[in-house]
Amino acid sequence: MSWAFLRDLLSGVNKYSTGIGRIWVAVVFVFRLLVYVAAAENIWKYEHDEFECNIKQPGCENVCFDHFFPISHIRLWALQLIMVSTPSLLVVFHVAYRENREKHHNQKLYRNPGEIDGGLLCTYLISLILKTGLEIVFLVLFYKLYNGFKIPRLVKCDIKPCPNTVDCYISKPTEKMIFLYFLVATSCLCIVLNLSELSYLIFKHSIKSYLKRYMKKQQ
Amino acid sequence: MDWGTLQAVLGGVNKHSTSIGKIWLTVLFIFRIMILVVAAERVWGDEQDDFVCNTLQPGCRNVCYDHFFPISHIRLWALQLIFVSTPALLVAMHVAYRRHEKKRRFRNGEKIDIEELKNEKMHIRGPLWWTYTSSIFFRIVFEAIFMYVFYYMYDGYQMPRLVKCDAWPCPNTVDCFVSRPTEKTTFTIFMLAVSGICMMLNLAELCYLVIKICTNGSRKTT
Numbered sequence: 274m275s276w277a278f279l280r281d282l283l284s285g286v287n288k289y290s291t292g293i294g295r296i297w298v299a300v301v302f303v304f305r306l307l308v309y310v311a312a313a314e315n316i317w318k319y320e321h322d323e324f325e326c327n328i329k330q331p332g333c334e335n336v337c338f339d340h341f342f343p344i345s346h347i348r349l350w351a352l353q354l355i356m357v358s359t360p361s362l363l364v365v366f367h368v369a370y371r372e373n374r375e376k377h378h379n380q381k382l383y384r385n386p387g388e389i390d391g392g393l394l395c396t397y398l399i400s401l402i403l404k405t406g407l408e409i410v411f412l413v414l415f416y417k418l419y420n421g422f423k424i425p426r427l428v429k430c431d432i433k434p435c436p437n438t439v440d441c442y443i444s445k446p447t448e449k450m451i452f453l454y455f456l457v458a459t460s461c462l463c464i465v466l467n468l469s470e471l472s473y474l475i476f477k478h479s480i481k482s483y484l485k486r487y488m489k490k491q492q
Numbered sequence: 493m494d495w496g497t498l499q500a501v502l503g504g505v506n507k508h509s510t511s512i513g514k515i516w517l518t519v520l521f522i523f524r525i526m527i528l529v530v531a532a533e534r535v536w537g538d539e540q541d542d543f544v545c546n547t548l549q550p551g552c553r554n555v556c557y558d559h560f561f562p563i564s565h566i567r568l569w570a571l572q573l574i575f576v577s578t579p580a581l582l583v584a585m586h587v588a589y590r591r592h593e594k595k596r597r598f599r600n601g602e603k604i605d606i607e608e609l610k611n612e613k614m615h616i617r618g619p620l621w622w623t624y625t626s627s628i629f630f631r632i633v634f635e636a637i638f639m640y641v642f643y644y645m646y647d648g649y650q651m652p653r654l655v656k657c658d659a660w661p662c663p664n665t666v667d668c669f670v671s672r673p674t675e676k677t678t679f680t681i682f683m684l685a686v687s688g689i690c691m692m693l694n695l696a697e698l699c700y701l702v703i704k705i706c707t708n709g710s711r712k713t714t
């Protein structure tokens with residue numbers, strides 16, 4: 274069980290997406306998943322070992338690290354990737370349900386089970402809204418947990434068992450900040466893509482239904 | 493999920509590339525991605541652990557390391573490879589779009605062989621020529637940008653053995669020693685040379701495509 278599962282899932286989703294949806298899948302693959310696995314994971318690999326406090330008091334380093342990093346950036350990043358890819362499963366399930374219905378009734382019920390219309394359109398729109406919502410939730414979470422998207426070189430810690438205030442140094446703060454900004458930029462790009470896909474679909478289908486009604490009136 | 497997926501996607505683009513494009517792709521896979529994964533990552537693997545400063549002051553080593561290596565070579569190379577491979581995705585998308593259009597025409601009644609469609613080699617003409625050429629242009633631009641970033645960030649392409657650090661909390665100036673500087677310099681120069689070769693291949697391909705379209709154009713008018 275690894276990221277290959279997510280990769281296969283996204284490839285399956287690609288089949289039933291619009292053009293913008295396929296660009297979204299490409300962005301998630303190349304600029305988020307691949308960057309995470311190939312580069313970002315290694316930066317945070319030894320973050321606890323390399324976190325150093327100016328004190329010999331046993332337990333102080335552990336407690337300070339836990340206080341300043343309740344959940345590590347890299348784990349939040351991984352959760353974000355998983356959560357944001359999951360709503361696309363709704364579309365896959367709906368198409369599978371349609372195909373099952375056709376098989377069960379043994380007749381062609383839909384012109385094309387994968388075509389985005391009717392119920393599948395609603396499912397697709399819901400999945401887009403969920404994706405956008407989850408992206409925003411994670412960005413807000415990052416912002417709130419870490420006081421903006423900054424990673425300081427030095428944090429001052431005064432939790433028991435540290436005597437008084439102790440200087441603690443974070444490892445590779447600049448590199449971590451660069452990749453954090455990269456994460457925020459790609460999240461925002463994905464939000465923009467989702468919103469444009471949403472507006473495109475709503476616009477396209479309202480024009481379609483308007484034209485249908487207009488033709489009916491003519492007849 | 494690793495470089496394998498990127499390899500699969502780029503391998504698909506390979507079918508529709510020119511010969512120079514195919515050579516570029518081979519160089520990218522063998523001399524850059526494979527070297528990065530198999531060799532370079534091991535060399536830089538222990539970089540912070542073995543970065544040693546001549547002081548017992550806690551925190552000094554962390555701060556000095558962060559000051560001299562804002563972003564590690566290995567991460568910059570990974571980003572460079574990702575950015576340089578991405579324009580090829582544009583070509584893959586354009587080809588997929590063309591295939592989709594042909595399939596739609598087939599469904600609307602025109603006679604097209606489905607099997608032949610899957611294995612068809614798209615000729616680089618018309619809008620595809622523009623997509624392909626812009627992808628090569630962007631590749632060249634990204635390569636140049638990253639080569640400059642390397643030069644700017646690390647004052648040239650050589651890894652020093654010793655750096656002198658006086659960032660707080662280090663008391664006065666402290667000597668810090670980089671681990672495996674010669675091996676790192678060797679790999680940096682190697683990757684730089686291969687980047688240069690890739691850039692030249694891209695320039696040659698760009699010239700070839702421009703000349704091809706000009707001669708095709710002049711043949712049509714005469």
